[in-house]
Amino acid sequence: MSDYIVKIIPKDPFYKVSDVTLRLAKSFLQMRVRCDFIEVGVSETPVFVDCGENLDKISCPECGAKLDPEWWGEAMDQAAECGFTSLKTEMPCCKRLMSLNDLDYDFLCGFASALISIFNPVEYIDDKMLEAIENILGIPVRRIEAHI
Numbered sequence: 001m002s003d004y005i006v007k008i009i010p011k012d013p014f015y016k017v018s019d020v021t022l023r024l025a026k027s028f029l030q031m032r033v034r035c036d037f038i039e040v041g042v043s044e045t046p047v048f049v050d051c052g053e054n055l056d057k058i059s060c061p062e063c064g065a066k067l068d069p070e071w072w073g074e075a076m077d078q079a080a081e082c083g084f085t086s087l088k089t090e091m092p093c094c095k096r097l098m099s100l101n102d103l104d105y106d107f108l109c110g111f112a113s114a115l116i117s118i119f120n121p122v123e124y125i126d127d128k129m130l131e132a133i134e135n136i137l138g139i140p141v142r143r144i145e146a147h148i
């Protein structure tokens with residue numbers, strides 16, 4: 001059995017959500033969403049929030065070139081060395097300086113200092129639900145759909 005996890009993160013990787021606000025969002029979702037369970041968490045510095053087996057390819061957002069997974073792994077290692085406090089990296093294709101957060105991940109991935117994970121929701125977590133979460137958190141969010 002594989003798990004389907006919908007992860008909701010702030011669009012800004014460095015944005016800190018307070019525990020109180022996160023708990024509010026969690027109780028709201030627990031009332032509205034049928035699922036196995038919901039987890040929330042925060043971290044000091046951004047962590048990579050992935051889409052699991054759904055990750056098919058990563059492309060350059062500037063010129064559209066497909067990025068070599070090996071190059072990406074090295075860029076991630078470099079960023080990890082400074083605890084992901086800086087996500088800027090030079091693209092191998094067009095030499096533009098881009099944030100690892102803004103690469104074209106297919107499916108979508110991202111970096112975040114706060115994370116809401118909804119395990120095996122029965123209904124799709126739609127844009128309306130995301131808007132409700134954005135209202136609670138007071139910031140724009142990103143939806144990441146993972147299969148593990």
Ligand SMILES: [Zn+2]
Nearest residue numbers: 060063093094
């Ligand atoms: Zn490029």
